[in-house]
Amino acid sequence: MTGEPGPPPAQGLYDPRHEHDACGVGFVVNIKGVRSHSIVRQALQVLINLLHRGACGCEVNTGDGAGILVQMPDRFLRKHADRLGLDLPAPGEYGAGMVFLPRDAAQRAAVERLVEQTVTAEGQRVLGWRDVPTDDRLLGATAVAVEPVFRQIFIGRGPALAALPDAPARFERKLYVIRKRVENAVDRLDLSERKFFYIPSLSSNTLIYKGMLIADQLEAMYPDLADPDLESALALVHQRFSTNTFPSWPLAHPYRYIAHNGEINTLRGNINWMHAREALCESDLLGDDLAKIFPVIREGGSDTATFDNVLEFLVMTGRSLPHAILMMIPEPWQNHESMDPERRAFYEYHASLMEPWDGPASIAFTDGTVIGAVLDRNGLRPSRYYVTKDDLVIMASEVGVLDIPPERILIKERLHPGRIFLIDTAQGRIIDDEEIKRQVASQHPYADWLRQNLVSIEELPPAPYLPEPDHETVVQRQQAFGYTHEDLRILLEPMARAGEEPVGSMGTDTALAVLSNRPRLLYDYFKQLFAQVTNPPLDAIREELVTSMESTIGPERNLLKPDPESCRQITIKYPIIDNDELAKLVHVEARGFRSITLPMLYDAAGGGAALERAMDDLRRRASAAIAAGHNILILSDRGVAAGRAPIPSLLATAGVHHHLVREGSRTKCAFVVESGDAREVHHMALLIGYGAGAVNPYLAFETLDDMISTGLLPGIDHKTAVKNYIKALNKGILKVMSKMGISTLQS
Structure with missing residues (x-):
């Protein structure tokens, strides 16, 4: 085998x-x-x-x-080193590593040479190797089939380190660097048994x-x-x-x-x-x-x-x-x-x-x-x-x-x-x-x-936001973003009235998005994960103390050197923000913050090619904005009109997020998504999961206003409707987190 x-x-x-x-x-x-x-x-x-x-x-x-x-185990290792003719320095002045190696002799020799070359290149001394005695007779065939060769390496502290203060800690860090360099180098080798290589430990303290x-x-x-x-x-x-x-x-x-x-x-x-x-x-x-x-x-x-x-x-x-x-x-x-x-x-x-x-x-x-x-x-x-x-x-x-x-x-x-x-x-x-x-x-x-x-979003000065649109333009946007009458009556209305997600029967008779012959939102192609087997879901209601929806918006700094500026961020209690809070971020004037709005739109007549070009342009503009010193990127699909179609918010958010991760600039900024297509808990959870720090579902708010003005939400005012809707979304997001066994939104 x-x-x-x-x-x-x-x-x-x-x-x-x-x-x-x-x-x-x-x-x-x-x-x-x-x-x-x-x-x-x-x-x-x-x-x-x-x-x-x-x-x-x-x-x-x-x-x-x-x-x-x-x-x-110095006494033990010293005994065996003496038998091998190896001269170990005093405890703390040498390190030992357990190394899993390829079974093929030629490949094993290549890896050992690489290890020794790396040790020497880092100014330390290779003292020798020891074959680790093993007895695999009790092991099953599956374990034996993938069993590596076991050897221990002894590395002496280099003379340059010995003369420096805090030499033991410096030596331990140098062993860490050696191991990481070797791991990366072996990954680049063309060896059929490369996966047999592994270093369980390389330290002067533990084995x-x-x-x-x-x-x-x-x-x-x-x-x-x-x-x-x-x-x-x-x-x-x-x-x-x-x-x-x-x-x-x-x-x-x-x-x-x-x-x-x-x-x-x-x-x-x-x-x-x-x-x-x-x-x-x-x-x-x-x-x-x-x-x-x-x-x-x-x-x-x-x-x-x-x-x-x-x-x-x-x-x-x-x-x-x-x-x-x-x-x-x-x-x-x-x-x-x-x-x-x-x-x-x-x-x-x-x-x-x-x-x-x-x-x-x-x-x-x-x-x-x-x-x-x-x-x-x-x-x-x-x-x-x-x-x-x-x-x-x-x-x-x-x-x-x-x-x-x-x-x-x-x-x-x-x-x-x-x-x-x-x-x-x-x-x-x-x-x-x-x-x-x-x-x-x-x-x-x-x-x-x-x-x-640290600044709370409540502490930011108020700023104006766009005026309320009329019924006709709201309907046009609803059509552009795929709203249905079911969304209004079954989804938004109960959320605005009671502050709760609507409850339905078990199961769904709709086709999977990937198999459906009808146009579907990009969100519909994703499904929730959930905690299973040994991993219990949380009870977010009874265990409220251990859950949190709070998060921060803003750039990060050097993880390894904490300073006062490292916490120069804006805190938000909940990830769904209303128009007033969005306006504060659009016009932010607090020291250390600069925002910019990047449109998520493309030429509808150009089809898929135009969408691809628009995504490339959005990624370039995000990089340019960060280079220019902006650290709050507001991705917005406002401005939809004849000939100007919205890029799906999830596609834009995920695309820009992963682009900036690859570029190495993601932690220099925060994302706020001003979205017309997001309206359900599932939509919000996906946007947050793919990098959004906050979401403003502006068209859902406009739809609630329109429902009030047209009599679909009698007996409720704008402020209450929006408050209840946001409450329902936040509770729904927390429930999604709980089913996944996650306690904090920031995670």
Whole structure:
């Protein structure tokens, strides 16, 4: 049986970008940082007791993945290095990496040469290689068919780094750069077994053993783990259950910093925004090395692998591990009225830098010194921990993973939603959630920065907007944008009256848009995703505290160097804005903001070719506007007339968004869409999902006015109708988010 590791290429309804995990995770740590082999043995026992949380294929001996992360086992590695004639420097002055390599000898040699050349080019020393002993006799045929060759590389710190202050941290960053350079270079090689290559870890602090295994196969597969000299003060373990996805050797956990039970529901957007931010990134710590590590996110990874890529990037560019975790998984702060103002300012400021990575998650994390865990804001992946009287902490997805006599137990507790549980082995203590957050929140005067720079749309001065049109012109626009009598009576009327989405019977008898012989809006070709299998939807009504529709409009700045101007943005409570709010943005006069309106129109007589030319022109004009200093782009299809047809709002928004992402200028601006074709919740959700920061459905507002004036909405005035309609749209968007398991609009 032959094959290659990793998921198959996209085909049919399958896309490897949808890889998610739902698993068992745990760690064992000595609070005082005392290293021993018993920590490793206990962690392996935790892993075995989480066996039921993993999965296997049709072969009971082919698992979805299992692994362990330990501190750098210096005594163990030094013993084996001596046997190989390798001279290892003092601990901290060398790094070791676990490397998965091609099975073909020639291809393996090519990759090893590339690794060694990269190490030398970065001014570090290749000390040698070690063949990792393995025993795959217990593995199933599927796992063996895609099993790579396992070797460890030893890298010595270069003399140039040794003379610099903070040499250990500089060396760790240099190992990060080496790994990223090698990964990018191997991707460019013409090797048939390229997918066998992977570097689970390359560090002076930690070492990882993992693979396409079942929990009870890990120690047998890697005899190193049974060696009494392999000592650590902490050990992080994971048993994978790859939800609706394919197992592989590289996608087993732990990753370099985390092991994760859960799913990142906002992954696609998180990836796109991270790619967009790279163009603005500058780092004092990495300097010219920064360009070598792009792209930050390595293609082909699962949601956890992607999360780990970004977390590692934030840590390597200067943030502490807890700080980076709080940026990516913030607690629900928007509706938390009793939260400490300083902490609230921290979260509000960082919301201007990065959107949350949202979804049910229990994430254990470590850098080899601190180890901890955090839950998502909803607490949908519970975890529990014990603290013993002899300074041992056991944390896992459930209780009972180790047999601990009751008299030894000092504390029994659970992780709480949005809170961090952290052990610092250097300080020899458990650090309380309040202390961690107080420390990171006090690093900068975030509250002062927000007062100086963050502007609410309510604070902007009022500005005039276009006068109300007459009935005849409204009808003409309704015809141009495909409105029907059903839209007025069944959709808009109940929304304007009650502030609720209209309720209909189950199912629909209309043809799928792609199969329909009638003209359909572009929105109709898209369908909603929803949370499924291990990924529960949210109850946005009863869990209002953890949901938020608030977002910001405006340019972003350097993610890696926070300053007061980083939060120079406009906040909006809801994504659907009325004409008064749109007028404020059109005529914005606040310091640091410049808006421009770009028409979404084309020559109707020119057909598809004219539409394509108009899209090219719209993209060019968007780029030119940003180059000229405009940072709020208002995409508008007003001005429809005989011979002037509207570009579908979704096409224009998505087209310009992805163009600017490719160009590297997307984070320099915000989109506001002034749309005549958007009128349903589904339409708004799509526009927001494809890059719109706010939507003004102006024709829907005009239609409501016209319905009032023609007697179709008796007993209701303009202000109430618009207010109720916007309320219904916002509630509908929140319901869509909830069904997808997403808590915050910003995600």
